[in-house]
Every structure is written in structure tokens, then in C-alpha cells.
Amino acid sequence: MDKQTQISADILEKIKAQDHKTLSTIYKEVYPMVQSHILKNSGSEDDAQDIFQDAFYLLIKKCQSSDFQLTSKVSTFLFGIARNLWLKKLNHKTVDLAAYSEEQKFNELTEDDSHMLVANKRMKACIEALGEPCKTIIVEFYFLQTSMKEIAEKLHYTNANNAKNQKYKCFNRLKKLFKSASE
Amino acid sequence: MNEEEKIALFDAYLKGELSGDHLHDLEKLLDKSEEFRAEFEAYQLFANQIKSGEEYGRINKKLRKIHHELYTQKKKPLLLRPVFLTIASAAAIITLLVTVVPNLLNTGSENAVAANDYQELNGDAEAAEEATEIYVEYDSIENNKDSSDNMGEYESEAIDALDQSIAYSQQKEPKGTCFLISNAGYFITAKHLVKKRKIVRIQQKELDMAINTEVIYRDSVLDFAILRCSKSKSELFGRVPYRIMKNDPSLGEDVFTLGFPKPEVVYTKGTVSSENGFRSDSLTYEISMPANKGNSGAPLFGDRGNLAGFIVANNSKKQSVTYVVKPSYIHQIISDIDDYNIDLSNNYSKTSSKRATLIEAFRPFVFEVH
Numbered sequence: 208m209d210k211q212t213q214i215s216a217d218i219l220e221k222i223k224a225q226d227h228k229t230l231s232t233i234y235k236e237v238y239p240m241v242q243s244h245i246l247k248n249s250g251s252e253d254d255a256q257d258i259f260q261d262a263f264y265l266l267i268k269k270c271q272s273s274d275f276q277l278t279s280k281v282s283t284f285l286f287g288i289a290r291n292l293w294l295k296k297l298n299h300k301t302v303d304l305a306a307y308s309e310e311q312k313f314n315e316l317t318e319d320d321s322h323m324l325v326a327n328k329r330m331k332a333c334i335e336a337l338g339e340p341c342k343t344i345i346v347e348f349y350f351l352q353t354s355m356k357e358i359a360e361k362l363h364y365t366n367a368n369n370a371k372n373q374k375y376k377c378f379n380r381l382k383k384l385f386k387s388a389s390e
Numbered sequence: 391m392n393e394e395e396k397i398a399l400f401d402a403y404l405k406g407e408l409s410g411d412h413l414h415d416l417e418k419l420l421d422k423s424e425e426f427r428a429e430f431e432a433y434q435l436f437a438n439q440i441k442s443g444e445e446y447g448r449i450n451k452k453l454r455k456i457h458h459e460l461y462t463q464k465k466k467p468l469l470l471r472p473v474f475l476t477i478a479s480a481a482a483i484i485t486l487l488v489t490v491v492p493n494l495l496n497t498g499s500e501n502a503v504a505a506n507d508y509q510e511l512n513g514d515a516e517a518a519e520e521a522t523e524i525y526v527e528y529d530s531i532e533n534n535k536d537s538s539d540n541m542g543e544y545e546s547e548a549i550d551a552l553d554q555s556i557a558y559s560q561q562k563e564p565k566g567t568c569f570l571i572s573n574a575g576y577f578i579t580a581k582h583l584v585k586k587r588k589i590v591r592i593q594q595k596e597l598d599m600a601i602n603t604e605v606i607y608r609d610s611v612l613d614f615a616i617l618r619c620s621k622s623k624s625e626l627f628g629r630v631p632y633r634i635m636k637n638d639p640s641l642g643e644d645v646f647t648l649g650f651p652k653p654e655v656v657y658t659k660g661t662v663s664s665e666n667g668f669r670s671d672s673l674t675y676e677i678s679m680p681a682n683k684g685n686s687g688a689p690l691f692g693d694r695g696n697l698a699g700f701i702v703a704n705n706s707k708k709q710s711v712t713y714v715v716k717p718s719y720i721h722q723i724i725s726d727i728d729d730y731n732i733d734l735s736n737n738y739s740k741t742s743s744k745r746a747t748l749i750e751a752f753r754p755f756v757f758e759v760h
Contacts, residue, residue, distance in 0.1 A: 330443025
């Protein structure tokens with residue numbers, strides 16, 4: 208492995224681990240480029256922030272998969288995803304695309320990636336919209352893999368069965384909410 | 391096996407808690423019944439979706455924190471704060487004088503008596519006589535906000551609250567009603583329901599939602615406020631199936647409302663009975679319809695998928711006299727607000743000759759204010 212490849216492998220490892228300093232350094236380096244690009248292409252600062260953070264999320268997800276290899280610099284890659292995400296959003300808004308000419312130069316964003324992103328964003332919003340105690344129960348059980356017994360203790364249910372019953376209700380509410388949000 | 395037991399079994403299996411005969415039985419069932427297997431797979435898929443949705447949220451939160459660290463200005467030195475506060479309160483006192491004095495001068499005793507008939511429809515019945523005073527309070531908060539010019543801090547505080555998860559309550563009596571006006575996440579309600587609060591909790595049982603909203607606008611003239619939810623939550627809403635009427639409704643027109651005088655949505659119908667509101671106020675109009683506390687902030691609909699205004703108060707002395715903010719005024723305010731993009735372009739007019747169909751379409755867009 209040559210030195211350059213070694214460095215990028217290290218960086219990918221750190222991105223995967225969501226190392227704060229690494230993420231912050233990359234953020235500082237790439238965000239200004241993305242922002243100026245989006246501002247130039249009929250977007251706002253808020254848009255830039257949203258798009259860039261979603262692109263960064265996709266980068267982290269990619270680093271998690273074992274077969275991922277970076278073919279360019281991290282910054283180029285990240286910028287490429289952000290650019291494609293913005294293009295997708297403009298398409299969605301049916302803005303005139305004539306001004307936005309050299310579209311598909313970057314191909315880092317696949318259909319699967321963008322579907323996953325949309326579904327995850329929606330799911331997160333649904334989990335939040337559930338309100339308490341459902342949000343905590345759902346996150347503890349499905350994300351943190353906490354046992355029903357511990358959840359019952361944490362949320363002061365008299366026994367694990369009560370907590371289980373409550374979890375079932377929350378699960379159904381989430382299912383319903385996610386379904387209606389997806390329509 | 392009912393649905394609940396099935397899910398409990400799937401959970402146990404996925405967590406590796408099954409053993410011996412239980413495990414054997416389940417695996418056999420999964421093997422044999424295609425239907426059962428499909429149910430299991432659907433459950434597993436959804437459980438994974440929950441997991442990756444939450445993971446997205448956590449990574450996103452981390453990135454937003456980094457953004458905040460890198461780009462948000464540091465708070466102002468503490469020493470400056472008292473000065474700002476003094477200026478703010480001075481401004482508030484001035485507003486107070488300006489607002490109250492003309493009221494005292496203009497209002498003859500006859501009108502002062504009449505003012506007592508005007509009753510806001512929120513949970514606190516005693517609010518009626520204090521109407522003028524409440525407006526002064528609103529003005530003073532607005533001044534506070536503007537003159538202290540640390541909006542950045544204000545906003546980030548508000549945004550944190552918008553992301554917070556809040557209690558979903560099944561039984562609690564709602565204070566009133568609000569409704570979605572733009573699927574970019576903006577709601578209209580009556581100002582007296584939100585009082586001085588920055589953050590207002592709203593919920594919708596149809597959609598199984600309980601969310602925080604930020605008060606982004608308080609009208610200085612009418613009992614009118616606009617709320618906003620976080621962007622991620624606004625993405626859960628569909629297109630709003632009504633448009634704001636271009637012209638104010640005419641005398642005799644039929645209207646109806648959906649509101650929360652109790653913790654369940656209630657339908658009430660009425661008729662436009664006068665083109666102007668309380669004391670001939672030209673920004674509101676009068677309908678003949680009974681309204682109860684909890685109906686405040688409720689949308690009023692015409693027959694063709696149009697929003698005919700929203701309810702702000704009733705007349706405590708006359709039966710079934712209810713006051714409604716005119717759609718033309720809503721239009722004017724929404725187009726006057728520059729700081730926020732209240733995008734109405736996705737709204738459409740749901741039409742149907744059956745009222746039940748309209749109600750079905752509208753009700754997911756009407757929320758309880760808590």
C-alpha cells in the first residue's frame with residue numbers, strides 16, 4: 208500500500224468512527240465550497256446546510272460498508288454528492304435547469320442512496336413526531352437494543368409486560384405515521 | 391396468535407432470546423408458512439428502517455453541532471445584556487403608554503361595556519375582560535425581541551426546542567385549534583392561545599403527532615399568530631387541500647369549521663351573518679354559529695375547498711355570534727411577512743359535493759393547540 212492510499216484509508220476509518228475532529232476538519236474544508244455552489248444555483252444558506260449535511264451523512268454511511276473505496280479526494284467526493292443532491296432537489300422543484308448545465312459529471316450518488324436518505328429522513332421525523340413516551344421506547348428498543356426489562360425500569364413501568372404492551376402501541380403508531388407520511 | 395403476540399415473538403427471535411422448543415417451533419413455522427415468513431420479513435425490514443432512521447438523526451445532529459461550532463457567532467459578552475434589557479423594557483413601557491392611552495381616549499363608556507361582550511374562546515374564560523391588556527403584553531414581547539438584537543441566540547434556542555420530543559397526551563383538554571396553511575410547516579392560530587410563549591405544543595391524533603412549534607408571527611392588530619414547525623417535520627405533511635379565498639365570503643354563505651372544543655375534532659356549521667365583525671371591525675366578519683372555548687384558531691371553510699378565515703372569538707352576550715378573521719387579511723399578512731417563506735404554491739382546492747368528503751380531506755390538517 209503506498210503512502211497516499213494509507214492516508215486515505217486512515218481518514219475513512221476515522222470518518223466511519225465519526226471522530227469529531229476529523230469530521231470538523233472536513234466540514235470546514237468542504238462546506239464553504241458547497242455553500243457557494245448552492246448560493247450560485249438559486250439556493251439559500253439553509254439549503255446549503257441541509258444538503259451538505261445529508262451528503263456528509265451519505266459519506267459516513269459509505270465508509271461503513273466494507274467494499275467502499277475512495278477514488279478521489281474526500282473533499283471532491285463530498286462535493287460531488289452534495290452537488291448531485293442539490294440537482295435532485297432542483298429537479299424536484301422543477302426549476303429551469305438550463306442554467307445548471309454540466310449536471311451528471313459526478314456520479315457518486317446512486318438511486319439507492321437517495322432513496323435510503325429520503326426514507327431515513329422521513330423515519331427520523333416520524334420518530335420525533337411520536338412524542339413521549341413513545342419516542343424513548345422506540346429508540347431504546349430498536350436503536351439502542353435495550354431489553355424490555357431495562358426499558359420498564361427506566362420509564363417506571365410496573366413490569367416488563369406493561370412496557371411491552373406500550374411498545375406495541377407505539378410501534379403501531381409509528382407504522383401508521385410512517386405510512387401516511389410516505390403517501 | 392394475535393398481532394401483539396406475533397411481534398413479541400419476532401422480537402425475541404431477533405434478539406436471540408428464543409431457545410429449545412420455542413426456537414424450533416418458530417423456525418418450523420417460518421419454513422412452512424409463506425405468509426408467516428412474509429410477515430416476519432416485513433417486520434424485520436421495518437425494524438431496520440427505524441434503526442437507520444434514528445442513526446440518520448444522530449449523525450445529522452452531530453453535523454449540525456459541528457456547523458454550529460464552526461459558524462455561529464459566540465454569545466455576546468454577558469456585561470452587555472443588562473443594557474439591552476433596560477432598553478427593551480423602556481421600549482415596552484413606551485409601547486404600553488402608546489397603546490393604552492389612545493384606547494382610553496377613544497373608547498367611550500358605551501364601548502367599554504361592549505368590550506366585555508367580546509369573548510376569546512380559549513380555556514380561560516376570565517380572559518374576556520382583559521383583552522386590551524393582553525395586546526399590550528404582546529407588543530412588549532415583540533419589542534423585547536427586536537431591540538435586544540440577539541436573534542441568533544433566540545433562534546438557536548427555538549430550533550433546539552423544535553427538535554425536542556414532547557409528551558403526547560390522549561386526554562388533556564386542548565387550549566384551542568390551529569391549522570396548517572403551508573406544507574412548508576406553517577400554521578395559523580389565534581394569538582391569545584399562544585400568549586407570551588415562544589414555543590407552542592400542538593398535536594394531531596389522526597396523524598399520531600405531537601410536535602413543538604415556534605411562534606414566528608404575532609399580529610399587532612388582530613388576534614392572529616403564525617406558528618412554524620421544524621423543516622424535517624414539515625416533510626411529513628401532504629399538500630394542503632384548501633386555498634385561502636380570494637374574496638371575503640358573502641352574506642348568507644354556508645361555512646363550517648373543524649375544531650377542538652374537546653380532545654376530539656368537532657364539526658360545526660354556520661352562515662355568514664354580517665360582513666363586519668365586533669364593533670364593525672372591517673378585518674373580521676360575523677357568522678351565525680355556536681362556538682365554544684377550544685374553537686379559537688379553528689379554520690372556517692367554504693364549500694369549494696376554500697379557507698374562509700379562522701375563528702377568534704364569540705359574543706358572550708348574543709347567542710351564536712362568532713367572529714372570524716377575513717381571508718383577505720390572512721392573504722395580506724402572509725404576503726407581508728418577509729423573514730419566512732410561507733409557500734402557498736402547493737395548496738390546492740379540494741372540491742366535492744359531499745361535505746363528509748371535504749371533512750375527511752381537511753381533518754388531518756387541523757391540530758390541537760396545547
